[in-house]
Amino acid sequence: MFKTFCTRRPLLSYRRLFSTSLQCKKTERQAILVKTPKGTRDYDDKEMAIRQDLFKSITNVFQRHGAVTIDTPVFELTEILSGKYGEESKLIYNLADQGGEHCSLRYDLTVPFARYLAMQGGKEAQMKRYQIAKVYRRDQPIMTKGRLREFVQCDFDIAGQYDPMIPDAEVLKIVSDALDTVKVPFYIKLNHRQLLDGLFQVCGVPQDQVRSISAAIDKLDKMPWEDVKKEMVKERGLSEQIADRIGKYVLQQDSNILDILEKDEALMKNEDARKGIADIRLLLDYLDIFQVKDRIRIDLSLARGLDYYTGIIYEAIQTEVEGLGSIAAGGRYDNLVGMFAGTNKRGQPKTIPCVGVSIGVERLFSLLMARQNIDKIKSNATQVYVISVGDGLLRERMQLVRELWDAGIKASFMFKNKPKLEKQWNVCEKEQIPFAVIIGKDELDNGQVRIKDMRTKSNQGGGITVSRKEMIDVLKDKLN
């Protein structure tokens, strides 16, 4: 889905989160500045453990709903991307002309998905797909606020011709399930492109001002009505009377707003508005069955992405951290694939209706990192550390670790001929390895090993002594 998080990136300042990229050093030996490019950063092992857990949790939700995944190139023909992002097009990264096609880094995952669907030529006209991948925006980065030029988008979309509002309801169920999975409190703002269109018509907004007025209205979550009105009237040249009429609608926060609108005769005479309200009514009916209805707040001031959206639009707002804003966003876009798909035999544009959502995984990552104690994050999966007491016993440790590996147990040992016992304990503790297999001269002589649960805070002795033959079975038992 189109991601419009770019204007409101995480405000959470998490000290460690952005430290890597700020580290740049000029070496004495050479003039190379060793850093990552502006607006990009590395993720270390602990950060990656959290990120991969997050991606996995969300992927599980997508798969529970029957989604498949596809992969598209990191760059696309420049022509494919151009004209799809309005003013934001200036933020597209182009590749240098080194003799060949003009290419640009993908700006989101939606246009590539539409291009993919169009190239399938109808074969895949119905598809539930997710994609978790990096996108690129040559925006002014604010590293301390997590606003990056390279970031991951996490999209779920349903393409295809179906009965009204059923896939739309499932997408909202998925947003809800995904955010519940990471235990983020949220609600979902919902509006409808056609309802907005109708409302603007009823208020008397000239057709050529609709986009500009929408953009102003969309700021109502960040500025008071008076300022928005001033912008519409002073900067965008709307008459004050029309602005006031719009205000009367978009400022309504009543939970029974649909009932109120349905009693509004002027509005109900407008076909677009009527269609929008009917869609929302049907959607709410389905969302009630899916037990998501309580999360929905109809909000006529939500106007995002009008360029692409053709039906319902929504934004999930998290309420855990103030100022972090929306955490997922999307809507229905029925005409985008048609821009690539050409015409059918009768000369009509081939359209593939789509509805989807982009989950703000970078913001979720900020939230999760803020909740964590970084030292407590286990970044490797090692289950057993093979330790020698006294003499180094390198070959014996290698033999043991080989047996563990071959039995599918995640195991490690110290790459030293004669490692100090203390240093081996330290690795166990630092890497939070739950079990140690210990050998010394006694164990070796008796064909035994000692198995110790490192999570018990006892001293370095202890553990149980078992025969070499039993080792794998005992460990497997403990690990299950």
Next chain:
Amino acid sequence: MFKTFCTRRPLLSYRRLFSTSLQCKKTERQAILVKTPKGTRDYDDKEMAIRQDLFKSITNVFQRHGAVTIDTPVFELTEILSGKYGEESKLIYNLADQGGEHCSLRYDLTVPFARYLAMQGGKEAQMKRYQIAKVYRRDQPIMTKGRLREFVQCDFDIAGQYDPMIPDAEVLKIVSDALDTVKVPFYIKLNHRQLLDGLFQVCGVPQDQVRSISAAIDKLDKMPWEDVKKEMVKERGLSEQIADRIGKYVLQQDSNILDILEKDEALMKNEDARKGIADIRLLLDYLDIFQVKDRIRIDLSLARGLDYYTGIIYEAIQTEVEGLGSIAAGGRYDNLVGMFAGTNKRGQPKTIPCVGVSIGVERLFSLLMARQNIDKIKSNATQVYVISVGDGLLRERMQLVRELWDAGIKASFMFKNKPKLEKQWNVCEKEQIPFAVIIGKDELDNGQVRIKDMRTKSNQGGGITVSRKEMIDVLKDKLN
């Protein structure tokens, strides 16, 4: 690890594998050519299912050995990449100068890893890391042979100061485990940079010709000795006498080659050669413990990547498909990190020794695809399809599917108010969904559902009838 597969990409021509990118169409409505950029392609859901399985299997092996993963940007400062790839530097993709730093798409994952380690400033001086990510080479693509400009590399490296040959042995164990996981038959060619250096010195190769002669020797797996010799003498200006001396060494295929070399007095007087042979002896001792020794073939004609490698070098050769060539490659590179890390307090370069391997996952993918029947690949995880008999029962189906989702069961239903029974069966079959939950008027009236195992090839009747309350438990039982 540095990937040098680029010169010998998969020769396997798998019809379907490359079909997507060959599909380009000019639409009638507009002039945009809807295609992916030259040398890139989409991967559809079935291909992605195979790719993700492959990545997951290999990741499991890496994690079994205690590795963590990190993430680095897709592009790096051009300066970071320049001078690292020799002649191949011309294949680097540059980003356009849009006002800012000069950046290029990463060419491999090794230079970014070295840059990352250098930036950690010693903090992470010891690390086992894997990274599975896309890299970019502006090479002449051969789509039908799977030689692409965007492809995935899969690297495992061990960085840090350790006792000799222990991490080297573990890397070779990992290569072996990873290839065994995907059941590819293979052997590993092994050589040592210092042994080669010593050998060239003993034969009398002038220092400034070492690189060029190495490159010629490396072609011995593709051309006969006579042609290689001709190239060395005619094109690279080596004396015929020296060439013959080299031939005497590199053409030896004896399994006791180390014994033979150790009896060669001229060679054993050379310190480099002696050091190389001693390293290999110690490595083989460790590999014997790891039960990998039988996979190793010492091959003095293996000379790859001499720019970077400082110790052992290796290539795993698969023997399943002729002409596909190597399937993993790597070695020890002790000086690369030092190029970025600057000097310590005493003015000495800060080096972090590294050893690693790049597994040719794109080639493994070709092998796996060639083994598969594409129609038999299940690309979604759906376990249960909710079906209505007779009337549409949309709301009842939505209610059921919601219960399944909330119980963690992967479920789907048809987005139609009144779907035809036949079409619902077809989805089950096409998507290989193992179970159907069926409701009709009878079931509805009795508070029951019918559960049918779709893998049994019986007719459309059958299945067991259970109460609504039991449904989740019965299904969970069947799914375990």
